[in-house]
Amino acid sequence: MLSCGGSEKKTVKKEPVSTEISVSDMEKGAQLYRSKCMNCHMTTGGGIEKFYPPLANSDYLQKNIEESLKMVKFGSNKPIKVNGVKYNSLMPASGLTDKELVVVFNYILNSWGNDYGQVSLEQVEAVKR
Ligand code: HEC
Known part of the structure; x- marks a missing residue:
């Protein structure tokens, strides 16, 4: 007999940390993108x-x-290389709040086939000139 002791073990279920971005955050990100970045x-x-x-x-x-x-x-207007092509035009400061930056970044990091992870508010706040 395998289990007749009645000693039920409590198993602690480990939920994986959610890496999903909520639909509403993606929509907010898309809106910010359309008004501030899409041009x-x-x-x-x-x-x-x-x-x-x-x-x-x-x-x-x-x-x-x-x-x-x-x-x-x-x-920014420093020379950078993206996918092997040089860019050196001006991107004006976005004027977005740190919270909005989180949302718009999580949108661009996870749109159009990108699967580049996520940024947190702490991470954005820590970014200094
Ligand atoms: C006026 C045009 C303009 C707008 C508006 C603009 N960008 Fe840019 N962006 C640029 C240019 C030009 C560069 C390259 C800057 C350089 O060479 O220093 C750039 C570079 C970038 C880069 C890094 C390079 C890359 O392609 O991966 C990211 C990320 C980025 N922009 C995101 C954004 C986001 C998000 C917004 C909206 C909040 C935005 N940009 C709005 C023109 C713009």
Whole structure:
């Protein structure tokens, strides 16, 4: 007989930490994107080659999330290379709050096929000039 002792073991169920972004946050992110970023980075994040770098499938964004946050937070016009193409135009400071930056970043990090993880409010707040 295998189990007749009646000694029921309580198993603590470990829920995996949720990595999903809520639908409403994705919608908020899309709205912010449309009003603040789409003019340059285009509807589906494709950018305009040599002028506005792509966000969709961007190796730069994937590897330099902190630096990208800094660029969007404070503006940027330093030379960068995205997917092998050089860009050196101006991105003005977004003027978004840290909370809005979290939402719009989580949107661009997880749209158009991107699967680049997430940023937290602490991470955005820690980004200094
Ligand atoms: C006026 C046009 C313009 C707007 C509006 C704009 N960007 Fe940019 N963005 C640029 C340019 C130009 C660069 C490259 C800057 C450089 O060379 O320093 C860039 C670079 C980036 C990068 C890093 C490079 C890459 O392609 O991965 C990210 C991420 C980014 N922008 C996100 C955003 C987000 C998010 C918004 C909206 C909140 C936004 N941008 C609004 C023009 C713009």
